[in-house]
Structures are given as structure tokens and as C-alpha cells.
Amino acid sequence: MPHESTPVPLHTRRTHFDPADDLRRLAADGPVTRVSLAPGAGGEPLWLVTGHEEVRRVLGDHTRFSTRRRFGSREPAGGDGERPDEGVGLLMDYDPPEHTRLRKMLTPEFTVRRMRRLQPRIENIVAERLDAMERAGHPADLAELFASAIPGPVLCELIGVPRDDRDDFLRRCHAHLATGRGRQERTAAGSAFTRYLAALVARQRKNPDDGFLGMLVRDHGGDFTDKELRGICILLMLAGLDNISGMLGLGALALLENPDQLALVRDDPAALDRAVEELLRYLSVPHAPTPRTAVEDITLGGRLIRAGDTVVCSIPLANRDPHLTAEPDRLDLTREPVPHVAFGHGIHHCIGAALARMELRIAYTALLRRFPGLRLAVPAQDVAFRVRSTAYGVERLPVTW
Amino acid sequence: MEVHVDRGRCAGSGLCMSYVPAVFDQSEDDGKVLLKAARPEPGTAAAVRGAAARCPAGAITLSGGDAHGR
Numbered sequence: 001m002p003h004e005s006t007p008v009p010l011h012t013r014r015t016h017f018d019p020a021d022d023l024r025r026l027a028a029d030g031p032v033t034r035v036s037l038a039p040g041a042g043g044e045p046l047w048l049v050t051g052h053e054e055v056r057r058v059l060g061d062h063t064r065f066s067t068r069r070r071f072g073s074r075e076p077a078g079g080d081g082e083r084p085d086e087g088v089g090l091l092m093d094y095d096p097p098e099h100t101r102l103r104k105m106l107t108p109e110f111t112v113r114r115m116r117r118l119q120p121r122i123e124n125i126v127a128e129r130l131d132a133m134e135r136a137g138h139p140a141d142l143a144e145l146f147a148s149a150i151p152g153p154v155l156c157e158l159i160g161v162p163r164d165d166r167d168d169f170l171r172r173c174h175a176h177l178a179t180g181r182g183r184q185e186r187t188a189a190g191s192a193f194t195r196y197l198a199a200l201v202a203r204q205r206k207n208p209d210d211g212f213l214g215m216l217v218r219d220h221g222g223d224f225t226d227k228e229l230r231g232i233c234i235l236l237m238l239a240g241l242d243n244i245s246g247m248l249g250l251g252a253l254a255l256l257e258n259p260d261q262l263a264l265v266r267d268d269p270a271a272l273d274r275a276v277e278e279l280l281r282y283l284s285v286p287h288a289p290t291p292r293t294a295v296e297d298i299t300l301g302g303r304l305i306r307a308g309d310t311v312v313c314s315i316p317l318a319n320r321d322p323h324l325t326a327e328p329d330r331l332d333l334t335r336e337p338v339p340h341v342a343f344g345h346g347i348h349h350c351i352g353a354a355l356a357r358m359e360l361r362i363a364y365t366a367l368l369r370r371f372p373g374l375r376l377a378v379p380a381q382d383v384a385f386r387v388r389s390t391a392y393g394v395e396r397l398p399v400t401w
Numbered sequence: 402m403e404v405h406v407d408r409g410r411c412a413g414s415g416l417c418m419s420y421v422p423a424v425f426d427q428s429e430d431d432g433k434v435l436l437k438a439a440r441p442e443p444g445t446a447a448a449v450r451g452a453a454a455r456c457p458a459g460a461i462t463l464s465g466g467d468a469h470g471r
Contacts, residue, residue: 111427111432113427337420339456
């Protein structure tokens with residue numbers, strides 16, 4: 001967790017729903033710029049890609065833009081240094097052919113049909129959270145009781161964590177993730193998380209059920225190491241907690257600030273698919289996917305990127321590129337869906353996108369149905385945003401109904 | 402319009418199937434795209450163009466009349 005006094009990295013700066021002005025000024029200079037993301041704090045200069053077309057080119061070209069982290073300081077991009085235990089199974093840090101091997105086995109577990117089977121369970125989880133919010137009475141903090149309370153239990157359903165274990169599992173998971181990726185030191189709760197996952201994997205190996213882990217073990221048992229299965233569970237938690245809580249909280253705020261658009265979604269469930277796509281584009285909660293390393297010299301957006309250079313793609317700026325859609329800074333829930341990059345692009349495109357879309361659809365619908373009179377309990381400018389996280393979101397969102 | 406899918410590129414998002422179920426399907430075996438109609442009804446052309454544009458892997462290409470819209 002970065003210290004409070006360190007400056008917020010440039011590419012993560014926002015003003016309310018928008019990319020911050022200093023970030024926008026960069027994008028105005030061209031689709032690819034050389035910058036330091038932590039100016040004055042010793043941040044190395046790198047390439048920030050802000051154009052939609054250029055971002056798609058980088059993310060779509062895994063042979064020239066590697067995501068494999070360099071595990072030793074002298075190792076070249078795409079090198080073969082030994083992956084530390086903490087990094088095993090985290091697919092976003094893998095290049096083909098290692099990436100292909102793992103992703104190929106995981107993809108069938110995340111099909112649209114497979115995810116639809118989780119629908120009734122997600123509806124139950126959402127209903128329970130709304131019950132709790134209703135019991136707590138208003139004003140209530142929607143960030144705590146709704147946005148942050150839904151993704152964890154949904155991931156437990158997906159992975160197959162028994163109901164009685166969930167609270168402990170999620171508490172330990174938060175402790176584990178808070179210590180940061182690739183770090184050696186772990187808190188006791190963080191280590192307990194890895195141990196729990198190891199036990200869960202062992203149980204599924206012995207007695208596979210119909211859940212995600214059980215299916216993986218049944219279909220490909222011998223092709224995964226235990227370490228990889230644990231890592232894949234951690235990957236799902238990393239990808240599915242902050243991104244979804246960010247979308248749920250910010251999405252609710254965006255709807256509350258636009259009552260005419262909120263009414264549209266509440267009264268016409270068929271309009272919701274389109275609305276979810278527009279919220280994904282407009283809010284762009286993940287600041288950036290895994291940084292890429294150029295493996296050869298490449299000209300992009302008129303700039304020469306040298307082999308070994310680091311390339312960071314800005315999701316919020318790419319999704320607000322006027323070449324992508326007209327009036328990109330306007331939230332329009334009826335907008336014809338566009339090829340936004342909120343889930344990334346190319347071989348690392350979010351494997352859980354179908355689950356995320358369904359989860360958001362279910363949660364927004366149920367929230368608006370349960371509380372037709374939902375409104376902010378504070379002026380919009382007093383809402384606290386979550387700025388130090390891999391995904392943007394609200395810190396607190398006091399609402400009443 | 403003729404639709405081509407590159408299963409080698411497909412990232413398995415299932416977006417095309419959600420978008421135009423009459424033309425695209427998602428395999429239960431490998432999670433990748435299955436083409437149900439290589440020459441879709443003219444009425445679906447706009448939706449098919451949308452699915453091709455939104456494909457996160459660039460795995461859908463179109464050729465022939467209607468391929469580029471309006």
C-alpha cells in the first residue's frame with residue numbers, strides 16, 4: 001500500500017468521473033507520449049498510450065509487447081528468469097506459450113452459458129445485501145453495504161468456497177492482497193489465505209464438485225500444478241474484487257446524478273445491456289492493464305518505442321477518445337455499444353468479462369427495483385472517491401431512500 | 402456479407418454470441434467461437450458488423466457486400 005504522502009501516479013488521476021486535467025492535456029499532445037507517471041518522485045520515464053486505436057494495437061500485439069514481468073533486474077523482456085511462487089498462475093504476467101497453455105484450459109469454464117448457471121446464486125447474494133441495507137436503515141453507505149459487499153461472495157460462489165468459510169476466506173484474502181504482489185513478507189492472515197487455498201485445492205483433487213475448481217481438476221487435473229490452481233484463484237480475486245466494487249459504486253453514483261437516465265434503466269430491463277456497456281466505457285474503473293515491455297523497436301502513433309521500453313495503456317483515455325465515439329465525455333446509456341477497452345483487448349482480455357457483465361446487470365437492476373426512491377444523502381461534490389487502488393471507485397457513498 | 406472467424410485468435414469472451422446469437426455460438430468444449438451462419442440474413446448485418454468491431458481479439462472478419470455498412 002503506497003504511503004499517503006506519495007503523489008498519486010499520473011495515469012490514475014481522476015476528477016469525479018473524468019480523467020484528471022493534467023492527464024487529458026497529455027492526451028491532447030498525441031496518442032503516445034513519453035512521461036514519468038510519478039513526476040518528481042523518481043519515476044522512470046515510460047510510454048503512456050492514450051489513443052483508442054493505439055491502445056488496441058499494443059494490447060492486440062502480444063508478440064511485440066510482452067507482459068511477462070522481469071523477475072531479475074538484468075533479465076530481458078520475455079526472459080526466462082524463474083517465476084517466484086507469488087507470481088505463479090497470474091495469467092496477466094504470462095506470455096505465450098505459457099499463457100496459451102493455462103488460458104486454453106480456463107476459457108471453457110468462463111463461457112457465457114457457464115456463467116449463466118451462477119445467475120440465481122448471484123441474485124441471492126445481491127438480495128441478501130439489499131436486505132442488510134434495508135435493515136441498517138437510511139442514510140446508509142452504499143459503498144460498504146452494496147458495492148464492496150457483493151463481489152467477494154460472488155467470487156466465493158465461482159471458486160467453490162463453502163458458505164461457512166466465506167467471511168474468514170475474504171478477510172484473509174484482503175490481508176493477502178494488501179501486502180502486494182511479488183513481495184516476500186506476508187502477514188499471518190495473508191499466509192493463512194494461501195494455506196486455505198492449498199487445502200481447498202487438495203479437497204477438490206480428492207473429491208471434485210461441480211464448481212470451477214472441481215471442473216478444472218476433473219478435466220485437466222494432471223495439467224495444473226497445485227501452485228497454479230492456487231494462483232488462478234488469487235488471480236480471480238485480484239481481478240474480481242476492486243474492479244467490480246468500483247463499477248457498482250461509481251455506476252450507482254452516475255445513475256443517481258442522472259435521474260432521467262436512471263429512470264430509463266429502471267423502467268426497461270431490455271435497456272440494461274446497453275447501459276452496462278456505456279457505464280463500463282464511461283467509468284473505465286481499471287486505470288491500466290499490466291504494463292507491456294517492447295521486445296523490439298516499434299513505431300506507434302508517430303513515436304519510436306525502443307526495445308526494452310515500458311508501455312502503459314490508459315483505459316480511461318482510450319475509452320474517451322473522440323475517434324471511438326461521438327461526444328465521449330457524455331454518459332449516454334442508449335449509446336450504440338462501441339469497442340471499448342474496459343476489459344482490455346487481445347489475448348489478455350478479461351476472462352471473467354461475461355461474469356462481470358452479468359453481475360453488474362443483476363446488481364444495478366435489483367438496487368433500482370428495491371429502492372425506487374434512492375438518492376444521494378450528501379451533495380455530489382462531497383462523495384469520497386477511492387484514489388489509491390488499481391481500480392477507481394467510491395470510498396463512501398451515503399444514500400437515502 | 403460473408404462472416405469469417407479465426408478460432409486461433411478467439412479469446413473466448415462470448416460477446417459475439419450474446420450480441421448475435423443467430424450467427425455466433427460459443428463452444429462448450431473450448432469456449433471459443435462457433436459460426437452458425439457464414440452468410441447471415443441481411444437483417445442482421447448491422448449487428449454482425451457491431452460484433453466484429455467489438456470482438457476483443459479481432460477474430461471476426463467480414464467480406465462481400467454489406468461488410469462495411471451503409
